Amino acid sequence: MSTLGTGLGRAAWLVFERDVRLAFRRWEQVTHPVVFFVMIATLFPLALSPETSLLRDIAPGVVWVAALLSSLLALETLLRADLEDGTLEQLTLSGQPLGWLLFAKTLAHWVLSGLPLVLAAPLVATALAAPGDAVGVLMLALFLGTGVLSFIGAVGAALTLGTRRGSVLLSLLVLPLAMPVLIFGARATDLAMRGEPAGGALMLLGAMLALSVTLAPIAASTAVRISLE
Amino acid sequence: MATWTWFHKLASPPYLYRTAGRLLPWLAIPAIVLTLAGAYGGLVRAPADYQQGEAFRIIYVHAPSAWLSLMAYTVMAAAAAVGLIWRMKLAHALAAATAPIGASFTLLCLATGSLWGRPMWGTWWVWDARLTSQLILFFLYLGYMALHSAYDDTQRADRAAGLLAVVGIVNVPIIHFSVYWWNTLHQGSTVLRADGPAMPPSMLVPLLVSFAGYTLGYAALACVRLRAEVLGRERNASWLQELGRG
Secondary structure: OHHHOOOHHHHHHHHHHHHHHHHHHOOHHHHHHHHHHHHHHHHHHHHOOOOHHHHHHHHHHHHHHHHHHHHHHHHHHHHHHHHHOOHHHHHHHOOOOHHHHHHHHHHHHHHHHHHHHHHHHHHHHHHOOOOHHHHHHHHHHHHHHHHHHHHHHHHHHHHOOOOOOHHHHHHHHHHHHHHHHHHHHHHHHHHHHOOOOOHHHHHHHHHHHHHHHHHHHHHHHHHHHHHHO | OHHHHHHHHOOOHHHHHHHHHHHHHHHHHHHHHHHHHHHHHHHHHOOOEOOOEHHHHHHHHHHHHHHHHHHHHHHHHHHHHHHHHHOOHHHHHHHHHHHHHHHHHHHHHHHHHHHHHHHHHOOOOOOOHHHHHHHHHHHHHHHHHHHHHHOOOHHHHHHHHHHHHHHHHHHHHHHHHHHHHHOOOOOOOOOOOOOOOOOOHHHHHHHHHHHHHHHHHHHHHHHHHHHHHHHHHOOOOHHHHHHHHO
């Protein structure tokens, strides 16, 4: 393979660039999860009460549940289309380590589905009457948390590739694994809103990110191989 | 190499089928005897708790099923890992046979915990750390079974669900500690403590007997289900037809 001059870095960059470019051509793939995120957050004031003090109490939970559901929705686009047009098979046969290529794919997915949520978070937080000085911590926590969700979700998406009705099954597999992210993310946001230091919860989110970035691509590559059999 | 012969033999369906069948009475009979003895000791002989009164007696069902819910998950993940690494099909059969048993014990633990919570905490359900992590464990079992049934091909189902079990076992401690940090109201551990069990022997002995009875009960159920799995997977094999004729 070395004769082609494709090192690991270049291979990963090609995969990453391709995914980002494709997403920009199908723009709704990026915007739909964000719209979904904002819509879920809108449901809570309608269902509960528009009272500011109540909204402020539930804001961390609402933002995190909305982010979790929205990232689940986005997982559908991570591998399914590439399976259907044969790209995934080509990546498997390319001679490059599949785990590494999936790492690049998942990273692109994080950029395309996680970062828009991070950017939309101040809007939602303000609408839910969260104090302005907590928004920074919320964005940082969402940045770390959506990364973990993308990488854990990649394993779930790869496992359900071979099944017909994948999407409900995907939620069933990924949600229990994602619960720690919800707990620490909402806790960090809650602490920041009360004006207390949120460093501990943020560090735990970072630790989970480090763990999932290193281990999840290996599991995802095994899962893709099983699905492609 | 000779010491591994027993392990290699287990990869043979007829041998495993017969071995599990031979083990069954040796596991089932002690399991029934010990479970009944534990229930008698716990429900009749043990004194009432000075704080919790008679209600504490549900511990003789609750604690062993909590232990088994985790042990069964560990067995399932270990069997799945063996199946994935050494491509041992029958290890996957054990994992698939174990999942519903583990899920049942998890449900039993949740149900008895809820019944116990009613007199102690005044409500059927509290969002306590241990109860919640048991609930998430139940969801993990459901995920395994759902993924397994989503594939038509048994081998792919085994390997995909097996990978999920391995990913799950990596996550179990993370989930457990994160939920703990989140909220705890449950009483502390009674049996496994550094300063010895916080229980008089009259209460402890029936509990330990129940633990042994439930664990053997799990092993017996696993043997029955494993035999059923082997039959289902090998339904076209010639050794089964000979077994049917003979």
